[in-house]
Amino acid sequence: MNPMPDPIAKTAAYLNAISAENLRINAFVMVTEAAAQEQAASAAKAGPGSAIRGWCIAVKDNIDVAGVRTTNGLPGGWVPAEDAPVIARLRAAGAVILGKTNLHEAALGSTTDNAHWGWTHNPLRHGYTAGGSSGGSAAAVAAGLCDAALGSDTMGSIRVPAGHCGLVGFKPTFDAIPCEGVAPLCWALDHVGPITKTVADARAMFEALADPLEPVRAPEKPRVVRLSAFEALPLEPAVAVAYAESLGRLEALYGPVDTVDLPGFDPVALRRAALLAIEADAAAIHADRFDDFSPGLRKMLDYGAKLSAPRLALALEELRQAKKAILRLFREADVIVSPTTAMTAFPLDGPSPPGHSDFMGLAVFAGAPAISVPMPMAEGELPAGLQLIAAPGRDMALLDWAEAVEGVLQPG
Amino acid sequence: MNPMPDPIAKTAAYLNAISAENLRINAFVMVTEAAAQEQAASAAKAGPGSAIRGWCIAVKDNIDVAGVRTTNGLPGGWVPAEDAPVIARLRAAGAVILGKTNLHEAALGSTTDNAHWGWTHNPLRHGYTAGGSSGGSAAAVAAGLCDAALGSDTMGSIRVPAGHCGLVGFKPTFDAIPCEGVAPLCWALDHVGPITKTVADARAMFEALADPLEPVRAPEKPRVVRLSAFEALPLEPAVAVAYAESLGRLEALYGPVDTVDLPGFDPVALRRAALLAIEADAAAIHADRFDDFSPGLRKMLDYGAKLSAPRLALALEELRQAKKAILRLFREADVIVSPTTAMTAFPLDGPSPPGHSDFMGLAVFAGAPAISVPMPMAEGELPAGLQLIAAPGRDMALLDWAEAVEGVLQPG
Numbered sequence: 083m084n085p086m087p088d089p090i091a092k093t094a095a096y097l098n099a100i101s102a103e104n105l106r107i108n109a110f111v112m113v114t115e116a117a118a119q120e121q122a123a124s125a126a127k128a129g130p131g132s133a134i135r136g137w138c139i140a141v142k143d144n145i146d147v148a149g150v151r152t153t154n155g156l157p158g159g160w161v162p163a164e165d166a167p168v169i170a171r172l173r174a175a176g177a178v179i180l181g182k183t184n185l186h187e188a189a190l191g192s193t194t195d196n197a198h199w200g201w202t203h204n205p206l207r208h209g210y211t212a213g214g215s216s217g218g219s220a221a222a223v224a225a226g227l228c229d230a231a232l233g234s235d236t237m238g239s240i241r242v243p244a245g246h247c248g249l250v251g252f253k254p255t256f257d258a259i260p261c262e263g264v265a266p267l268c269w270a271l272d273h274v275g276p277i278t279k280t281v282a283d284a285r286a287m288f289e290a291l292a293d294p295l296e297p298v299r300a301p302e303k304p305r306v307v308r309l310s311a312f313e314a315l316p317l318e319p320a321v322a323v324a325y326a327e328s329l330g331r332l333e334a335l336y337g338p339v340d341t342v343d344l345p346g347f348d349p350v351a352l353r354r355a356a357l358l359a360i361e362a363d364a365a366a367i368h369a370d371r372f373d374d375f376s377p378g379l380r381k382m383l384d385y386g387a388k389l390s391a392p393r394l395a396l397a398l399e400e401l402r403q404a405k406k407a408i409l410r411l412f413r414e415a416d417v418i419v420s421p422t423t424a425m426t427a428f429p430l431d432g433p434s435p436p437g438h439s440d441f442m443g444l445a446v447f448a449g450a451p452a453i454s455v456p457m458p459m460a461e462g463e464l465p466a467g468l469q470l471i472a473a474p475g476r477d478m479a480l481l482d483w484a485e486a487v488e489g490v491l492q493p494g
Numbered sequence: 495m496n497p498m499p500d501p502i503a504k505t506a507a508y509l510n511a512i513s514a515e516n517l518r519i520n521a522f523v524m525v526t527e528a529a530a531q532e533q534a535a536s537a538a539k540a541g542p543g544s545a546i547r548g549w550c551i552a553v554k555d556n557i558d559v560a561g562v563r564t565t566n567g568l569p570g571g572w573v574p575a576e577d578a579p580v581i582a583r584l585r586a587a588g589a590v591i592l593g594k595t596n597l598h599e600a601a602l603g604s605t606t607d608n609a610h611w612g613w614t615h616n617p618l619r620h621g622y623t624a625g626g627s628s629g630g631s632a633a634a635v636a637a638g639l640c641d642a643a644l645g646s647d648t649m650g651s652i653r654v655p656a657g658h659c660g661l662v663g664f665k666p667t668f669d670a671i672p673c674e675g676v677a678p679l680c681w682a683l684d685h686v687g688p689i690t691k692t693v694a695d696a697r698a699m700f701e702a703l704a705d706p707l708e709p710v711r712a713p714e715k716p717r718v719v720r721l722s723a724f725e726a727l728p729l730e731p732a733v734a735v736a737y738a739e740s741l742g743r744l745e746a747l748y749g750p751v752d753t754v755d756l757p758g759f760d761p762v763a764l765r766r767a768a769l770l771a772i773e774a775d776a777a778a779i780h781a782d783r784f785d786d787f788s789p790g791l792r793k794m795l796d797y798g799a800k801l802s803a804p805r806l807a808l809a810l811e812e813l814r815q816a817k818k819a820i821l822r823l824f825r826e827a828d829v830i831v832s833p834t835t836a837m838t839a840f841p842l843d844g845p846s847p848p849g850h851s852d853f854m855g856l857a858v859f860a861g862a863p864a865i866s867v868p869m870p871m872a873e874g875e876l877p878a879g880l881q882l883i884a885a886p887g888r889d890m891a892l893l894d895w896a897e898a899v900e901g902v903l904q905p906g
Contacts, residue, residue, distance in 0.1 A: 362803035362807045390801070391798060392774055392798065
């Protein structure tokens with residue numbers, strides 16, 4: 083999208099839309115109206131420049147915005163004196179911060195049925211999850227309440243909600259975008275990144291957010307592969323149909339998509355190892371303040387607190403070996419493709435389907451850039467995402483490839 | 495060094511030298527005479543090719559050589575059916591494996607006063623340490639019992655003994671040389687690499703051992719810096735004099751060497767964090783078989799076994815933050831220079847001086863390539879090393895720079 087000529091009018095329009103819509107979907111937990119109007123006025127005065135000048139951004143409420151309470155989806159919270167570097171970079175690029183969005187409690191979960199701040203509903207079907215943990219950010223973009231949003235992704239938390247809301251979610255290379263000022267969940271695995279309407283928007287956000295990038299050589303037509311371990315996971319029929327259709331169009335674009343083996347790669351076992359790493363880090367991070375957390379979160383942190391160091395060491399080594407195997411695969415292939423989730427959004431008042439984030443871990447422990455783009459769905463179906471993963475450092479190449487894929491999946 | 499025309503004669507000469515010398519210094523714990531003769535015969539038949547064809551190599555006894563017991567410096571051990579990939583690569587390049595060298599118990603320590611397999615003596619001064627944990631490998635090269643040796647380095651175990659024996663020790667980028675088949679000490683921090691007489695020899699070994707390398711751009715004249723936190727550590731007078739002389743020659747070669755701050759970098763605190771990571775991994779690796787270890791090692795592993803996962807998580811995060819700061823510094827600088835150790839070799843029958851490996855951790859938790867080259871010492875002093883560290887992935891550039899530095903430190 084292009085910067086609008088009048089950031090003041092656009093900001094006002096979004097603030098109105100939030101007033102009208104937010105009560106229904108609970109995307110925002112805090113709207114910083116006055117500050118947004120001020121920033122819009124500054125953006126209006128500045129000439130053109132950054133691609134995101136005048137964009138109105140929703141910020142996941144685990145990211146520090148100076149003077150605004152950060153809840154991290156938990157009771158209480160803190161009022162940071164300083165912006166997180168990602169917020170400072172957005173401001174420097176002339177973006178307008180509209181407010182803070184709801185998330186799954188402590189960013190540890192994928193549905194955003196937050197016990198402290200309420201449920202976030204999928205704007206495309208009320209009562210259904212917008213995904214998580216960045217559910218509020220995705221819902222805000224999908225409901226037309228902002229131009230783009232910031233999310234964080236430790237185990238799929240950007241890509242899952244983007245998939246469920248028909249959006250683009252981009253988790254960059256580990257540490258390509260600084261995580262300082264983002265409430266940590268798992269130091270080893272946390273990432274921050276954008277949720278947007280298009281891949282072009284994700285690129286514009288990434289360029290504003292990322293540390294300076296080294297140029298990398300990448301082919302125009304990537305070699306795309308599927309993983310046999312991913313292909314063995316069961317898909318909901320609507321997702322299976324859309325995935326088959328997407329693969330067909332991908333092959334027409336980039337040539338044959340072979341299915342390859344990744345030796346020793348077991349997505350379910352690795353999800354468990356990653357969860358263990360998250361529980362240990364989260365127990366260290368939240369230390370003695372589990373008391374006011376939900377029983378489910380408290381149970382996970384208690385488990386993490388009681389784990390032994392050698393048990394954690396073993397889990398981390400499992401993840402390290404998986405990363406090695408993935409990096410080896412990236413010597414032969416440019417892109418790994420999979421669905422983002424095996425199912426479309428499900429009711430918030432029911433249980434989460436098993437295996438909701440089984441496609442998500444790989445890019446996290448490999449530290450590899452991964453993007454979810456909407457698949458072409460049959461009439462009446464909720465959205466689902468196609469995930470593309472590239473080698474660490476190849477963020478810009480992945481965005482180029484994903485934009486071409488988006489062009490064939492969502493033509494016109 | 496160039497491959498000798500007659501590998502058979504050279505191998506025989508080394509085997510004779512080992513027979514004559516090894517009892518005194520205890521560099522080798524196992525000499526595989528018949529196998530070496532066979533390999534020499536094959537190497538003699540093959541034409542020229544690899545730079546290391548016909549080289550006679552000593553192998554640290556934590557690296558698997560098919561059919562030969564691996565002790566890892568502990569009682570017992572195992573007889574592996576397969577070569578470690580590094581051994582297979584040396585064989586493929588036409589090298590001859592002479593045998594296995596002594597190490598500090600379980601590769602966890604820096605003196606090689608091994609309680610199970612005896613002390614290794616510094617060939618330059620009997621009764622003094624050859625350093626560790628790859629003490630036997632360094633002693634074998636320094637005593638002229640082989641052309642080059644393999645070591646491993648989790649906290650300085652290649653660079654420290656190279657420094658104490660007047661040799662070149664090269665710890666490459668994390669995972670640039672595969673560690674499979676090398677008894678693990680700490681999965682997160684283990685590296686394998688060569689100990690050689692010259693930087694050119696280290697490069698020849700590295701090229702034979704490393705995975706295929708991506709070309710990297712690097713300036714011919716690197717920007718070299720010192721770290722204020724390193725400069726604050728006390729040096730033994732002989733090392734201080736040699737370090738000042740080395741810096742002068744380095745500045746004449748590459749221009750001014752500025753002293754820079756690395757925010758939050760505390761070598762002593764980080765050594766403790768790394769030791770904690772080592773103790774946790776080692777406790778997982780050695781699990782229930784601490785009983786026949788020395789009391790000192792048992793104490794460390796007991797400590798690791800009893801640590802909590804959140805405590806380990808905190809230590810790993812400390813190392814991760816330090817790595818980030820180091821990688822940021824490498825955007826401004828090409829090489830960090832320091833002494834390898836603050837002291838020359840010390841008597842085996844006394845205590846280890848405190849701070850023996852304080853300069854060693856940085857390159858380990860940064861996963862950065864680091865090399866120790868001999869400094870010019872005053873008459874009668876034992877050797878000490880100058881450490882050069884470069885950004886991860888810049889191994890070949892570091893070797894080029896180090897060769898030029900070697901040229902001014904050890905002219906002629």
